[in-house]
Amino acid sequence: MNLESIRRDWLSNVRGDLLAGLVVALALIPEAIAFSIIAGVDPKVGLYASFSIAVILAFTGGRPGMISAATGAMALVMVVLVKEHGLQYLLATTVLTGVLQIVAGLLKLGRLMRFVSRSVITGFVNALAILIFMAQLPELTNVSWVVYAMTAAGLAIIYGFPYITRAVPSPLVTIVVLTGVAMALKLDIRTVGDMGQLPDSLPIFLLPDVPLTLATLQLILPYALTLAVVGLLESMMTASIVDELTDTPSNKSRECVGQGVANIATGFIGGMAGCAMIGQSVINVKSGGRGRLSTFVAGFFLLILVVFLGPWVKQIPMAALVSVMIMVSIGTFSWDSIRKLREHPPSSSLVMIATVAVTVSTHDLAKGVFVGVLLSGLFFAHKVGKVLRIDRSIDAEGGVRTYGVVGQVFFASAETFIGAFDFKEVVPKVHIDVSRAHFWDITAVSALDKVVLKFQREGAEVEVTGLNEASATLVDRFAVHDKPGAVEQLMH
């Protein structure tokens, strides 16, 4: 954190950051309102949250150019909490979420992201897109045809307007046009004003009004844990997407801590927990945002626009927001993953689909990712377990049977390992050469013990050679360093 890096992060792309930040701010407003509605709180909770999260992460985040605010993934986790215990408990949970995220950042848990495979990430993104879309359905059921017409018109403007000009954000045009039409024709459809309170002032500091007891903690801790995990997952994934798009590195641990700081502060000004947003970050990069300034401008303008244009924001028909959210959902969804479903190995596709299915059915991205990671681990173990060959040979007199074990022996391949020995054969001496095998765990060792014991019971004399080489991998301290020859030695 020296002057040089501050200058690079903030001031090297001023024009691009300012304009991109504006574009993002305009798209953040409908999202923040929509996500507040999903969570079951007043729109101002999401709007204050988006302001404070974006502005604080501009300073504390580890990934310049990434946009964080109130998100759908987080909103879905809060639904039950808000319904059963109310807003004040949500604010307390938000603060606790931030504390947990800071702890995770300090413990450098971001590194665990390496266990989340590509398929799980794709599944997460797709599930997110589906959930955002599904969250719009209540606005589209049991309503008059006018709402459908408005939504369709909104989508037409969003995707059609860029063909006319790319200088003006088309979601903004959609909102302005649809609001104008609804006001001019005095259409009787739901507007943002019907959904709850909007911000009428700048946010103020307030303590969540909950009893500071163990019971409160027991109540909010499970929610805070899920929120912390979901928030960090989406933030880490979004960070790697922005890394890839801009071809620059990010500081994941700093991002974890930054998310935590932002959530704590947000809880204290009456905002809901949030995290990084994939769709908005893609819009930011696409609009030319690269530095921290873009994130700051997005949050700052969001609040200015909402506070000063409040009476107008109230008039926005929900249909306009729904069409913007459908766009975000479509833009977030990875269509490539559907096209390549058949091309990819079946196990990868299965992991992706399982992640989506679990997430959509539980409305909990953490559960979906957990299942995905578990499945990819199992598939991997299954695959590596197949890397095992056992050669058999017998000496000229037929007195010594030699088994040469080559490959990986561990819990997933132990059964194959045992099955490869012929215990029915009557030989006086058995020689098991494991010098070219790797024993990865206790299961492998006990499998070998079992084999030796079985041969001994049949009356054969057993000799095991190469156990030292084979069990080098067993010790947990074992590590392949970048010493020349270390990897070759492992692959002997």
Place this chain on the structure above:
Amino acid sequence: MNKVYACIDGQSNTAAVIDWAVWSAQRLDVPLEFLHVLERHPERAAISDYSGAIGLGAQDALLHELSEIDAQRGKLAQEAGRRLLIAARERAAAADLNCVDGRLRHGELVDTVLEMESDARLFVLGEHHRAAGGARLHLDHHVERVIRSVKRPVLIATGAQFLAPQRFVIAFDGSTTARKTVAMVAGSPLLAGLPVLLAMAGAETVLARRQLDEARQSLAAAGFDAATALVPGEPEEVLPALLKSQGAALLVMGAYGHSRIRQLIVGSTTTTLLRVSELPVLILR
């Protein structure tokens, strides 16, 4: 510690940098390597689309578009860099220097220079941009970062033309850094045989005289034709005028004696002299 590295960037005074590098390599009798760093600027956006709409496969499409632009720029930069190195080597060969190499690297100049440091005897750099009108208001931050970070001598070539130095001036202030500078000069073949002026700014005191004299003697003992000058005033104010009167000379000084904090607030003499000096500067650590 056996090479002269010349960092060339294809800007106006690249020719002077090449010539200074050739001169140094010949005097030090070590190989010369030209270094051209391809700097990318991912912190600046290459495209901007304010439509704010994301459609089917937006992320893949954006990644494709951005990497396409980078790929095109990268190819052009590589091609230009290669041509620059070829031209530099030809120029060096024309000056009868044969042990010449060229190297293209990705990254930032200062990081690349630090990578080469263990192998370097001397770095030669050009001043990158000079404000119109000739007044250098601030030092190019590339040059500044390099001289702040490296531990090896750095030669900053100024002007568009190379003029073989007829003499050199050591900016002397009596400090430990300055005495080390004198010792390094005395022990190096780079400036051997050239007359030297030890210039000191400050009040006429017995101490200053004695320090100057000691320095002169150690240079004379190494076979230099050394003279001294003690000018009253602040170094930043009086030394430039003195340097101007020296003709084709090279300014030699030690780098950054002060702490970072002090530099941040009042600036260092080294930086100021670098800014105002019209002469090429050799900075020693």
